[in-house]
Amino acid sequence: MIYSIFKKIALCVTAGALLLTGCGKKAEEAAAVTIPDAPDAAIQTVITEFTKGNGAILWQAMPASYQSDVNTLAQLAGSKIDPEVYDNSFATIARLAEIVEQQQAFILNSSFMEDRSAEEMAELEAALPLIVDLVEIITSSELASTNGLLNFNGQDFFNTTVSKFVQYAETLGQLTGDESLLSDYMDAVVSVVEADNLQATLLTTVPGQEPTEQVFTKVEQRWVPSEMARNWSAKIAEVKAEFDATSIEDIAAQKPQIMGALAMIDGVLAQIAAAENQEQFDQSLQGAMIPLMGLVMLSQGMGGGVDPIAPMPEAPIVAPSSIPAIQ
Known part of the structure; x- marks a missing residue:
C-alpha cells in the first residue's frame, strides 16, 4: 500500500521531469530565468x-x-494516508541508508558477496555512496512526510529536491554505462523544422548523436510535448480517481500489521548496525532474511504487488535519449 501510494505521488510531482545531472543552482538564481x-x-x-x-x-x-x-x-495524497504509517515507513528507509553508509566495509566483504566478480564488486563499491545520497535526498524531502505532502509546493520541490538529484545523474550515468550523459547536452542546439502559433516541430541536435525531432504544443504560454498536452487531463483525472477511491477504513484495518512489520524491520536494522566485526555482521544479515521475506509477502498482500498505474506522459527531449522519462 505504501509503495503504491508513493509511486502515485512520485508520478505526479515528477511528470515531465528527467532526473539527470549538473551543478546545483540556488532557488533565487533559478527564479530569475526567463523562458522565451x-x-x-x-x-x-x-x-x-x-x-x-x-x-x-x-x-x-x-x-x-x-x-x-x-x-x-x-496534497490530496497527503490527506489519504495514515501519518504514522507513512512517516515511519520513510524513517525506516532513512535508517537503512544510514546503516549502509556506516557498514559499507562489512557489506562489501560479506560472505553473501562471494559469488560476485571483482568487476561487480568494484561497481557496487562505487554505487553504494551514490545510492545512500539519493535515498537521503528523498527521505529528507517533502515526499517523505504527511505534513510535507499536505503543504506540498512544486516550486520549492523542484528548486531543492530535483536540483539535488540533478547533481548526481552524471555519475549515475557513468556507473550504468549510458552512452549519452547530461554533459553531452551542453552543446545541444534546438532548431525549428516548422511552426505556427500553437504547434512546432523542433529538431534537437547533440554532438555525436543522431538529431531528434519532436512536436510541441503551446499551452498557456509554455511549449510542451504534444503527446503530453493531449494526455495530461486524462492522466491527472485517472490518478485523482485512484486517490479518491482510497479507503481510509482499509488503511486503518491494515495499520497494525504494517506497524508490526516496521517494528520488526527496525529491530533487524538495529542488530545490523550494532555489528562490530564481519562475523557479527554476516550473522545479523542472515538472521534478517526471514523477517524481510515476511515483510515482502505482507506488502504484496497490501497492494505492493499490484500493477502500477498508467505512466505519465513522457518529458520533453532535453536529456540523453537512453534515459527514459519517469514512468
Whole structure:
C-alpha cells in the first residue's frame, strides 16, 4: 500500500521531469530565468539550464494549470494516508541508508558477496555512496512526510529536491554505462523544422548523436510535448480517481500489521548496525532474511504487488535519449 501510494505521488510531482545531472543552482538564481516565447528558444533554455543543474527549470517550463494539478494531487495524497504509517515507513528507509553508509566495509566483504566478480564488486563499491545520497535526498524531502505532502509546493520541490538529484545523474550515468550523459547536452542546439502559433516541430541536435525531432504544443504560454498536452487531463483525472477511491477504513484495518512489520524491520536494522566485526555482521544479515521475506509477502498482500498505474506522459527531449522519462 505504501509503495503504491508513493509511486502515485512520485508520478505526479515528477511528470515531465528527467532526473539527470549538473551543478546545483540556488532557488533565487533559478527564479530569475526567463523562458522565451519562441518554441526553439524556449526548449533551448530548458536544456541549457538543466545541464547547468537547474532542476527548477522543469517546473518553470510547466503551464500554470499543470503546476496546479501537481500541487493538488500531492496534497490530496497527503490527506489519504495514515501519518504514522507513512512517516515511519520513510524513517525506516532513512535508517537503512544510514546503516549502509556506516557498514559499507562489512557489506562489501560479506560472505553473501562471494559469488560476485571483482568487476561487480568494484561497481557496487562505487554505487553504494551514490545510492545512500539519493535515498537521503528523498527521505529528507517533502515526499517523505504527511505534513510535507499536505503543504506540498512544486516550486520549492523542484528548486531543492530535483536540483539535488540533478547533481548526481552524471555519475549515475557513468556507473550504468549510458552512452549519452547530461554533459553531452551542453552543446545541444534546438532548431525549428516548422511552426505556427500553437504547434512546432523542433529538431534537437547533440554532438555525436543522431538529431531528434519532436512536436510541441503551446499551452498557456509554455511549449510542451504534444503527446503530453493531449494526455495530461486524462492522466491527472485517472490518478485523482485512484486517490479518491482510497479507503481510509482499509488503511486503518491494515495499520497494525504494517506497524508490526516496521517494528520488526527496525529491530533487524538495529542488530545490523550494532555489528562490530564481519562475523557479527554476516550473522545479523542472515538472521534478517526471514523477517524481510515476511515483510515482502505482507506488502504484496497490501497492494505492493499490484500493477502500477498508467505512466505519465513522457518529458520533453532535453536529456540523453537512453534515459527514459519517469514512468
